[in-house]
Amino acid sequence: MKTFRNFIAGAWTEPSTGEYFDNVNPADTTDVVGRFPLSGTEDVDRAVASARRGFERWRRTPAPARGDVLRRVGDLMTQRKEEIAELMTREMGKPLTETRGDVQEGIDTAYYAATEGRRLFGHTVPSEMPSKWAMSFRRPIGVCGIITPFNFPLAIPTWKMFPALLCGNACVFKPAEDVPHTGTVLVEILLEAGLPPEVIQLVHGVGETVGKAIVEHPDVPAISFTGSTETGRFVGETCGRMHKRLSLEMGGKNAQIVLDDADLDLALEGVIWGAFGTTGQRCTATSRLILQRGIHDNFLGLLVDRARAMKLGDGRKAGTDVGPLISEAARRKVEHYIDVGQAEGGDLLCGGRRGQGRGLERGHFFEPTIFARVSAGARIEQEEIFGPVLSVVRVSTPEEAFAVNNGVKYGLSSSLYTRDVNLAFRALQELDNGITYVNAPTIGAEAHLPFGGVKQTGNGHREGGWEVYEFYSETKVGYVDYSGTLQRAQIDNYLGTPD
Ligand code: NAD
Secondary structure (H helix, E strand, C coil): CCECCEEECCEEECCCCCCEEEEECCCCCCCEEEEEECCCHHHHHHHHHHHHHHHHHHCCCCHHHHHHHHHHHHHHHHHCHHHHHHHHHHHHCCCHHHHHHHHHHHHHHHHHHHHHCCCCCCEEEECCCCCEEEEEEEEECCEEEEECCCCCCCHHHHHHHHHHHHCCCEEEEECCCCCHHHHHHHHHHHHHCCCCHHHEEECCCCHHHHHHHHHHCCCCCEEEEECCHHHHHHHHHHHHHCCCEEEEECCCCEEEEECCCCCHHHHHHHHHHHHHHHHHCCCCCEEEEEEEHHHHHHHHHHHHHHHHCCCECCCCCCCCCECCCCCHHHHHHHHHHHHHHHHCCCEEEECCCECCCCCHHHCCCECCEEEECCCCCCHHHHCCCCCCEEEEEEECCHHHHHHHHHCCCEECEEEEECCCHHHHHHHHHHCCCCEEEECCCCCCCCCCCCECCEECCECCCCECCCCHHHHCEEEEEEEEECCCCCCCCCCCCCCCCCC
16 A cells, blocks of 8 residues: 655655554545544655745746746646546545546636736725825735645635745645545646745645644744634634734535526525535535425425435536535435424435445435435534535425525525526525525536625635735735835825915
């Protein structure tokens, strides 16, 4: 079995602890992908010290040249797309069609970042005074701590690291402990593309040790975290106390609304993909379905038939619709919510149990599950389960549907199926989410648009698109007075005095 290493101070190194953990295929727990470092705080200290040196060099590299490195990263990922998709499916379970999409998102993010190297716009504005120039421009921040979840092992690290690097920062990267192999390959590609070695540091290990040490390190002024709202709260408390710049992307409880006038075939495709893609382990997964009274019974019947027909299995095998959950702990959490849903009086229409037969017992499989007659406010309608569990709520009017959508603490994504253009535009205004899709599922963000959520999903920042470059750079303002005299802002008057 292969033993992997950290990448610290320009070299592939063993962890200071001398300890390792096994990375296991969730579709077959007898298949061990490799051994990865169980690093300690000493490794983080070395990584940060090296990243500070890397930053001093990289921040002076012209932004278009930094962009060229990221273009080569995009080229290398394109060449290795199939291989990366395969190894990603092996370590986290989602089917190859999805892991290919995950890699493609990284490629798109690389090419977007490459071109941003020739923009990174500031402003020039008129000064109040003659012979004075006023402008703003962008400067990098320093060492950025990058902490990522398991469900998008490549795309999410690229959303963070590529704009951070393009802006001239150095990164200390801690991938989720369930997906260290994909994180390692990404760092290999960055180095092969020509990134100076000390600009990137890779430290494997558990969040409570390595992640925490990065967040608490005084020489890491910016943290970008994607993960659960619970972990994000700890991260946020520390960053608040230490006055750090912080981007949080956290949990979701996303709803698809289907109104009486909707194209039901289209809505059906949407909810099957939104609820059970990635085995429900997406921050944007459809975990609630809000059906208007007129189509409720008919739609539910069609949906249950489709969910029952979905094929569980190894994501690398053709014909697999649904892969495993990431871990046994994740499956136990889902099972706990099955008990909660039944105790709350939800009507369990399908699923609710582990995958069985055809070798499924070797992995963390769980059947697509649908609860009907769920009340707005029930725990399974409110709390993030992060598995293939869909709660269906019946409503009478579009207004009621909007209120149910908004009645949760999260606010990432929502979806509305209707043919009424007026309602569609009203929904864009009324639904409390960072993203609303009309006649499309709750999942499917594109790399060149801002991505993120409101309420307890985020803290106001966005990933993706143009906005993320503001997170990874500071605005600096420069005034150049070439009048040769003292000109006092707000005091001297250049309008000319009336006679
Ligand atoms: P998680 O919170 O368990 O872990 C996320 C990362 O944080 C991991 O790398 C982990 O090692 C690290 N971590 C754990 N404890 C830490 C600590 N005390 N200090 C610093 N880092 C620590 O999340 P997960 O199970 O990997 O991912 C699932 C969650 O992520 C879900 O809640 C999902 O909604 C969310 N998510 C959100 C988005 C989004 O963009 N909003 C995208 C993907 C996933």
